[in-house]
Amino acid sequence: MAEHSSHTNRDRTGKIRLNKYIAHAGICSRREADSYIASGKVQVNNKVCTEMGVQVSPNDKVTVDGQRIAPEPFAYFLMNKPRDTITTTSDEKGRKTVMDLVENATGLRVYPVGRLDRNTTGLILLTNDGDLANRLMHPSYKVRKVYEVETHRELTDEELTKLRTGIELEDGPAKAYRVSRHPAFLNVVTLSMHEGRNRVVRRMMESLGIEVVRLDRVTYGPLHKKGLRVGRWKNLRKHEINELRKMVRLLPLDHPEHR
Numbered sequence: 001m002a003e004h005s006s007h008t009n010r011d012r013t014g015k016i017r018l019n020k021y022i023a024h025a026g027i028c029s030r031r032e033a034d035s036y037i038a039s040g041k042v043q044v045n046n047k048v049c050t051e052m053g054v055q056v057s058p059n060d061k062v063t064v065d066g067q068r069i070a071p072e073p074f075a076y077f078l079m080n081k082p083r084d085t086i087t088t089t090s091d092e093k094g095r096k097t098v099m100d101l102v103e104n105a106t107g108l109r110v111y112p113v114g115r116l117d118r119n120t121t122g123l124i125l126l127t128n129d130g131d132l133a134n135r136l137m138h139p140s141y142k143v144r145k146v147y148e149v150e151t152h153r154e155l156t157d158e159e160l161t162k163l164r165t166g167i168e169l170e171d172g173p174a175k176a177y178r179v180s181r182h183p184a185f186l187n188v189v190t191l192s193m194h195e196g197r198n199r200v201v202r203r204m205m206e207s208l209g210i211e212v213v214r215l216d217r218v219t220y221g222p223l224h225k226k227g228l229r230v231g232r233w234k235n236l237r238k239h240e241i242n243e244l245r246k247m248v249r250l251l252p253l254d255h256p257e258h259r
Contacts, residue, residue, distance in 0.1 A: 015055035016071070018042065021062060025069035026109040026128035033130075041065050074253075075108045076241050077126045079233035080225050087115040087124060102126055102233055113137060117199050122147070122217030123225050125244075126233075135248035136221070142194040143247065146219035147201050152211040154186040159208050163191065167204050174200050187213075221247055 016024075022033035022042070033042075040048050043063045044056055056062055062069055079098060081087065086097045089111050098112055113125040113133045127133055136143050155163075166175035174195050182188035191201060205212050218225055222243040228234060236244075242252040 015057045018044070018049065018054045018056050018062070019052065021056050021071060022064060022069065023130035024071035024074070024128075025062075025064075026072050026111070026130070027064055027069060029130035029134035031134060036064055072108060072128055074129050075106065075110050075127060076129065076236040076244075077102055077106075077110060077233045078220075078223055078228065078236055078240075079124050079126060080228045080230050081116055081121055081124045082231040083119050083121055086118055087112045098124060098126065101231065114196055115198060116217060117202070120202075120215045120217065121230060122215075123220040123223060123228075124217075125220060125223070125236075132245060132248065132250060135250065136244065137196060138248075139194075139196060141248045143196070143221050144219065145193050145196070145217060145221075147191045147193065148182075148188060148214075148216045148218050149191060149201060149205065149212060150185070150188045150214035151205065152187070152213055155181075155189060155208075155210065159210070160189065162208065163189075163204060167207050169197075169200070169203050169207065171197060174204055176204075190218075 018037060019030045019033035022028065022036065023030045027033070028036070034052060036042050037050055037052060040050055041064060042049050043061075044054065045061050058070075079102065081098060084096065085101070086095050088097055089099050091097050095118075099110075102110060108128065110126040110128045111133070113127060113136050116122060116124055125133075125136070135141055160179050160181075163176050163179045166173045174197065176191040176193050178190075178192035180190045182190065193201065195201075201215060202212055223236075223240060238253065242254075245252055
C-alpha cells in the first residue's frame with residue numbers, strides 16, 4: 001500500500017495548520033475541522049484552541065471532543081460494492097457495511113465518499129483524505145457517475161427522453177446528461193449522471209412507474225470497475241488519485257506545496 005504520509009502540508013519546522021492536522025487524522029474535512037475549532041471542541045496540549053491559523057507539531061497533544069488524534073497516512077480504496085451492504089461507517093442494526101470489508105483488513109480509518117443504497121452494486125470510493133472527499137461530494141464539481149440499470153420492461157423512447165430532459169422529484173428536478181440502451185439487452189439502459197442525491201436513479205425510475213431489477217454504478221469520475229470483482233477493493237494508484245484531485249481542482253500529491 002502506498003502511504004502518502006509526506007503530504008501533510010507541513011512547513012520547514014515540521015508544523016501543520018490545526019485544521020489540516022484534524023482532517024488528516026481522518027476525522028472530517030478541513031471545513032468541518034474549522035467548525036470544531038470555532039465551537040471550542042479542540043484542545044492543543046490540554047488547552048482549548050479556537051484560533052483557526054494555529055500551527056501544531058507532531059509532538060503536540062491534540063484532542064477533538066476529548067479524543068486524542070494524530071495524522072494518518074492518506075489511504076484511497078476503490079470498492080465494487082456488493083448487494084445487501086450498507087454504505088455507512090457503522091449500522092445500529094448490525095447489518096454488513098462497506099467498512100466491514102475494508103477497515104478490518106487495513107486497520108486504517110477511512111470513510112465512504114457519498115452513498116450507494118443497500119441493494120445498489122458498484123463503485124464506491126473510501127478514503128481519509130477529507131479535502132478530496134468533501135469536494136467529490138459537492139454538487140458544484142459535477143463528478144461523473146455512470147449507472148447500468150436493468151428494469152422490469154423495455155423503456156419507451158418517450159421515457160428515455162424524460163430521463164434526459166429532466167424529471168421533477170420532491171427535492172427538485174433530476175436528469176441524466178446521457179442515456180443509452182444496452183446493445184444486447186432491451187431492458188437495460190445506461191445513465192450518465194452528475195447527480196449525487198440519495199437514491200436519485202431509483203427515484204427517477206419510480207417516478208416513471210419503472211421497477212428497477214438491478215442497479216450498478218460502473219464508473220465514478222475517471223475510475224471504472226474493469227477487473228474489480230463484486231465485493232473486492234483495491235488501492236488506488238498515484239495517477240488515479242491525482243486524476244481525482246485534478247478533477248476537483250486540488251493540487252497533485254507530489255506537488256511541492258504538499259511536502
